[in-house]
Amino acid sequence: MGWMFDSAGRLIARLQKPTNHRAPFTVNDLTALRDTLQPGDVLLVEGKGRISGSIKYLTQSTWSHSALYVGPIAGTATDGEPHVLIEANIDEGVVSAPLSKYLHCQTRICRPVGLSDADCEKVCRYASERIGLGYDFKNVIDLMRYLFPWPVTQRWNRRTIALGSGDASRIICSSLIAQAFDAVRYPILPKITRVESQTAPREIAEIRHSSLYAPCDFDISPYFMVVKPTLARGFNYKDMHWADLPQAHTAHVTLAPEIEGAIAEVA
Numbered sequence: 001m002g003w004m005f006d007s008a009g010r011l012i013a014r015l016q017k018p019t020n021h022r023a024p025f026t027v028n029d030l031t032a033l034r035d036t037l038q039p040g041d042v043l044l045v046e047g048k049g050r051i052s053g054s055i056k057y058l059t060q061s062t063w064s065h066s067a068l069y070v071g072p073i074a075g076t077a078t079d080g081e082p083h084v085l086i087e088a089n090i091d092e093g094v095v096s097a098p099l100s101k102y103l104h105c106q107t108r109i110c111r112p113v114g115l116s117d118a119d120c121e122k123v124c125r126y127a128s129e130r131i132g133l134g135y136d137f138k139n140v141i142d143l144m145r146y147l148f149p150w151p152v153t154q155r156w157n158r159r160t161i162a163l164g165s166g167d168a169s170r171i172i173c174s175s176l177i178a179q180a181f182d183a184v185r186y187p188i189l190p191k192i193t194r195v196e197s198q199t200a201p202r203e204i205a206e207i208r209h210s211s212l213y214a215p216c217d218f219d220i221s222p223y224f225m226v227v228k229p230t231l232a233r234g235f236n237y238k239d240m241h242w243a244d245l246p247q248a249h250t251a252h253v254t255l256a257p258e259i260e261g262a263i264a265e266v267a
Helices: 002-015 028-037 051-059 117-128 139-145 151-159 173-180 216-220 256-266
Strands: 042-045 064-070 080-089 094-096 107-112 191-195 202-206 226-227
Touching: 028 107, 042 051, 042 216, 064 173, 080 173, 107 216, 117 151, 117 173, 173 216, 191 226
Parallel strands: none
Antiparallel strands: 042 064, 042 107, 064 080, 080 094, 107 226, 191 202
């Protein structure tokens, strides 16, 4: 069956070509992104391909792709820019990438809260060690079926424990990041069961299988904080320049030397 999903994958990769060249509503500032991102952050991306559009429709969200920011990776660079992201792409599998790759895309930073330095290092190392893995085309197809809003699909969803090929050498973008955080038991969207006891009720968390995650889950997770570079760097609405309001300009006037000297004497 593997050849069938590989063939489907090649078709999907062709469908990933951008459908239009619509610019993002707000243009990313590469310097602001670079200054704001920290290792362990999840960068969500609004893709522009047809498959991306399907994922956004099925998940009812803006985000169709996710990448993990790990910081500069030694020995990797594109046009002199170091690779800082780990991601799983349909046409490449698990690879590293520079931040400028998503400069012209709508993005969102989701940051784990309270993650220790040691666990953050483990998360980044886990993802980095999986560079070279293939893309799990069956997982993305299963995920689309899993999310499709048909009654028969909803009944199938309740019985679903895991999606994908089950091949450890293949993975999709959100599953890669979910596995990395699962490795340190950092929650994303765990299944919570309330257990009654003689003392007090307790909530028991159960990890969902990584293949069930979509990019938007990091956005809606109560354990990840949305970080906006504009606000993180300091923002004052009074500094905004509005097109319909007159701007105060300070003109620099050059005075004759004798006049400047006279003013200086008076001062």
